[in-house]
Amino acid sequence: MRLVSLAAWAGPLAHDFFRRAFAAGTAAAIAAGLVGSFLVLRNQVFAGDALSHVAFTGGLGALAFGFAARSGVFTATVAVAILLAVLGGRARLNDVVTGVVFTWLLGLGVLFLSVFTSSRATGNGAGAVRVLFGSIFGIDAATAAQTGWIAAGVVVAMLLISRPLLFATIDPGVAEARGIPVRALNVVFLVAAGVMIAQLVQVVGALLLLGLITTPAATAQRLTARPWRAMTATVAIAVATVWAGLWLSYVRPSLPPSSAIIAVGFVAWLAVEASARVRRRHRHRPVEVPAGA
Amino acid sequence: MPPADGWPGLLAAAARLSWDLSRDLHLLLQYPFMRNAFVAGGVAAVMCGVIGWFAVLRGETYAAHTLATVAFPGASGAVYLGLAPLVGYFGFAVAGAGLIAGLSPPQPGHRERHSATVGAIQAVALALGFWFVSLYQGFLTSLSGFLFGSFLGVTRVDVAVLMVTAVLALGVLAVLGRPLLFASVDPLVAEAAGVPVRAVSLLYLILLGCAVAEASQFTGVLLVLALLVVPAATASALTARPSVGLALSVGLALVTVWGGLAAAYFTNRPVGFWVTSIGFAGYVLARAAAAAGRRWNRRVVTA
Numbered sequence: 001m002r003l004v005s006l007a008a009w010a011g012p013l014a015h016d017f018f019r020r021a022f023a024a025g026t027a028a029a030i031a032a033g034l035v036g037s038f039l040v041l042r043n044q045v046f047a048g049d050a051l052s053h054v055a056f057t058g059g060l061g062a063l064a065f066g067f068a069a070r071s072g073v074f075t076a077t078v079a080v081a082i083l084l085a086v087l088g089g090r091a092r093l094n095d096v097v098t099g100v101v102f103t104w105l106l107g108l109g110v111l112f113l114s115v116f117t118s119s120r121a122t123g124n125g126a127g128a129v130r131v132l133f134g135s136i137f138g139i140d141a142a143t144a145a146q147t148g149w150i151a152a153g154v155v156v157a158m159l160l161i162s163r164p165l166l167f168a169t170i171d172p173g174v175a176e177a178r179g180i181p182v183r184a185l186n187v188v189f190l191v192a193a194g195v196m197i198a199q200l201v202q203v204v205g206a207l208l209l210l211g212l213i214t215t216p217a218a219t220a221q222r223l224t225a226r227p228w229r230a231m232t233a234t235v236a237i238a239v240a241t242v243w244a245g246l247w248l249s250y251v252r253p254s255l256p257p258s259s260a261i262i263a264v265g266f267v268a269w270l271a272v273e274a275s276a277r278v279r280r281r282h283r284h285r286p287v288e289v290p291a292g293a
Numbered sequence: 294m295p296p297a298d299g300w301p302g303l304l305a306a307a308a309r310l311s312w313d314l315s316r317d318l319h320l321l322l323q324y325p326f327m328r329n330a331f332v333a334g335g336v337a338a339v340m341c342g343v344i345g346w347f348a349v350l351r352g353e354t355y356a357a358h359t360l361a362t363v364a365f366p367g368a369s370g371a372v373y374l375g376l377a378p379l380v381g382y383f384g385f386a387v388a389g390a391g392l393i394a395g396l397s398p399p400q401p402g403h404r405e406r407h408s409a410t411v412g413a414i415q416a417v418a419l420a421l422g423f424w425f426v427s428l429y430q431g432f433l434t435s436l437s438g439f440l441f442g443s444f445l446g447v448t449r450v451d452v453a454v455l456m457v458t459a460v461l462a463l464g465v466l467a468v469l470g471r472p473l474l475f476a477s478v479d480p481l482v483a484e485a486a487g488v489p490v491r492a493v494s495l496l497y498l499i500l501l502g503c504a505v506a507e508a509s510q511f512t513g514v515l516l517v518l519a520l521l522v523v524p525a526a527t528a529s530a531l532t533a534r535p536s537v538g539l540a541l542s543v544g545l546a547l548v549t550v551w552g553g554l555a556a557a558y559f560t561n562r563p564v565g566f567w568v569t570s571i572g573f574a575g576y577v578l579a580r581a582a583a584a585a586g587r588r589w590n591r592r593v594v595t596a
Contacts, residue, residue, distance in 0.1 A: 045412040046355040053515070095408075096526050099354040100576050103518040107569025110516070114563050207419045214412035221409065256427050262420035269413060273396065 012250040020144040021136045021257065025242040027151035028200050029212055033238035034158045035193045036213035037231045040221065042169050046095050047084055047190065048213050050102035051197045052206040054080045057109030059202075064112040074198045080105065081194030085187040136204045136246075136257050147203050154196040157188075165189055166227055204258065211262035212238055219269040222276050241265040321555055329447045330511070333455050334550040337507040338520060340459040342543030343466060344504040345521035347497065349529050351477045354522050355408055356393055356498065359415040360505045361517035363389035366422035367506075368514075373425045379454060382509065386502030389418060394495040447510060455507050462503050465496070473497055474535060511550060516565045520546050523572035530579040545575055 012018040039048045058076020059069040080101070087097050139147075168175040168182045176182045200209045220233035245261025252260075322328050348357050367385025368378040392414055397407045466473075476483040476490045484490045501521075508520040524545035528538045553568035560567075 040409040043408050045408040046358070049355075049358070049412060049415070095352055095354040096349055096522065096529075099358065099518045099522045100526050100573065103516055103523060104569045104573035106515055107519065107566045107573070110513075110563045110569075111566040114566070207416065207423060210412060211416035211420065214409055214416055218409035218413045254428070256423055259420040259424040259427075262416050266413065266417045266420075 012247060016141075017137055018246070018250060020139055020141060021246055022243070024139055024144040024147045024203055025136055025246060025261075026239055027148045028204055028209075029216075029238035029242040030235055031151035031154045031158075031196050032200065032209065032212035033216050033235035034155055034231065035196055036217045036238075037220065037234040038158070038162075038165060038169065038189065039193065039213060040217040041166075041227065042189075044190075045214055046098045046102075048193060048197065049210055050084070050098050050105075051077050051081060051190075051194050052201050052209050053102060053109075054105050055198055055201040056206070057105050057112065058198075060109050060112035060116055064115040070202065073202060074195070076105075077194040077198040077201075078191055081190040082187060085183075085190045136208065137249075139203055143203060147199055150195065150199045154192050157192045161185060161188055161192075162231075170227075208258035208261060211258070211265055212242070215262065215265035215269050216241060219265070219272050222269075222272045237265070237268065241268065317559075321558055326447065327554070327558065329449060329452050330554055331551065333447050333452045334511050334554055335547060336452075336455050336459045337504075337511060338546035338550045339543050340462060341504050341508050341520040342524055342546035343463060343539055344500055345525040345546070346528065346535075346539050346542040347466075347473060347477065348501060349522060349525040350474075351497075353498075353501065354518065355411050357501055357505060357521050358518055359393070359411045359418070360386050360389050360498075360502045361509055361514045362415050362422075363418040363502075364506055364509050364514045366418050366425060369422045369425040373428055379451060379506075382506040383458075383503065385418070386506045387499055389414065390498035390502040391495070394491070394498050451510065455510070458503055458507060462500050466500060469493065469496055469500075511554075511564060512568055513565050516569055519565075519569045519572045520550060523569075523576055524549055527572070527576045527579040530576070530583045545572075549575070 013022065036048070039045050055073045055077050058072040058074070060072075061076065062069050062072025084098060084101065087101070164175070164180045165185050167178075168180055168185050172182050197209060200212075204212075216234045216237040217230075219237050220230045223233055224230050241264050242261055244264045246257055248264065249255050249257040249260040255263075322331065345357070348354060363385045364382045367381035367383075369381070370385070371378050371381025393411055396410050396414065472483070472488045472493050475486070476488050476493045480490050504521060505517050508517045512519050525538075525542045527545055528541035531541060532538050549568055549572045552571050553564050556562075556567040556571070557564035
């Protein structure tokens with residue numbers, strides 16, 4: 001009985017496709033957790049979301065003009081990351097600007113899609129579906145290794161800039177007065193986020209990427225107000241969510257892996273949110289004064 | 294009914310733009326589906342122009358985008374259950390609005406937690422939609438039109454539903470308008486003055502959900518901001534006065550949607566592309582004009 005259950009737990013790791021998904025998923029979770037906690041702190045979640053959709057325009061644009069989709073994805077994502085950082089200027093990047101730029105770029109993507117699909121008889125929205133939702137169970141060994149390297153590079157870059165970036169995030173004015181290059185940091189951060197997003201969109205899809213950027217960070221910020229502790233918790237939650245979701249999707253094949261991972265993350269977030277609210281209500285209950293005091 | 298996905302090339306090949314305006318208009322409106330699209334597009338533009346102006350004022354752009362993506366599980370779930378997609382659009386948009394309002398941090402001033410909440414809800418909605426799609430494979434064939442817009446499938450029933458919603462929503466907004474403006478500009482003072490800020494926010498998000506469900510019929514769920522935020526952002530770049538801004542926003546939304554429909558009809562390119570491009574061109578022009586105006590004013594003052 002015990003042996004059977006052990007085999008069921010370790011069973012998925014016997015498959016090549018699952019090992020690759022496990023490795024790439026873990027690397028993605030660490031990088032996305034780290035970048036995501038800064039995106040949330042800096043109120044730039046929409047910019048991250050927009051970059052993952054811009055990857056779609058870049059990929060389709062490259063295909064429409066006969067280049068490899070990959071080169072287009074990286075070029076477009078990094079270029080728009082720089083554009084958004086510059087447009088944001090001295091002030092924190094504004095969601096309205098992000099929304100306007102992002103909508104037009106997606107509209108361009110639709111044009112490329114129509115050029116691409118009318119020049120080739122095949123295909124309808126299927127390509128778009130793959131870009132949006134990805135397939136973590138379908139990646140090959142080379143892609144998994146590449147994802148690992150890119151994630152490692154992004155993590156190193158983030159760790160190098162994390163101290164001044166945190167300072168510049170919490171109080172940009174004071175940080176600038178202390179001689180920290182606030183605007184340059186904003187560009188470097190968004191480019192690092194862009195590189196990570198460009199790779200992960202192709203590997204895990206825009207959907208899972210958004211789930212990894214937002215949900216663990218939202219959960220961790222409910223647990224603690226200390227930034228470094230929240231960052232560590234974000235990465236740990238992201239990794240745990242990916243592992244649990246992959247296993248769940250292996251056990252229940254009708255559930256797509258990206259949906260499973262996000263569902264696990266959402267349930268964890270709801271639990272933390274509910275317990276935080278209950279605790280707050282407890283604290284706010286009026287203290288009963290004993291009679292005669 | 295023409296297919297929801299893909300362009301009926303034969304129709305468009307016959308329609309060539311000429312210098313004869315009345316002939317063009319006749320060509321444009323000769324098919325019932327185009328007439329339906331123009332009426333429904335006009336209704337959606339008026340509603341989005343008004344509601345979107347408040348979205349820009351309140352900085353709820355990301356919430357608008359998220360409520361649009363919530364329409365994805367709504368429509369795919371409705372198709373999976375055999376209901377009309379519009380039922381799913383509205384049902385899920387309203388539910389999503391409730392979820393965003395309920396899960397956002399209660400204290401005002403925690404914008405960063407708000408944006409994380411909104412993003413996380415969007416991820417869950419997309420995951421749910423993807424699950425529905427994988428349960429019901431047939432939906433994939435019309436996904437492109439659903440994501441990026443197609444006006445070919447607008448029926449007379451849809452037009453009627455859109456009109457009723459628009460009248461109801463604008464009626465609610467007429468009552469809600471003043472406290473909403475107060476609560477958007479200064480939530481703390483509004484709360485102190487007795488405005489129920491949280492209830493107003495929830496009601497507004499529900500209205501936003503309805504507007505998004507309407508706009509996404511034309512722009513597709515991914516390009517909803519083209520009607521909801523781009524005209525309003527353009528108007529806000531030009532004027533800070535609420536009455537002028539609202540009127541300008543509605544006018545720009547109308548130009549965007551009608552121009553986009555006509556351009557798509559004559560050029561054989563997707564309506565989503567035209568709607569976003571017209572809107573973006575207007576925004577860039579308005580920002581440039583505003584910057585030039587500021588420079589001019591400064592010169593006048595210093596001279």
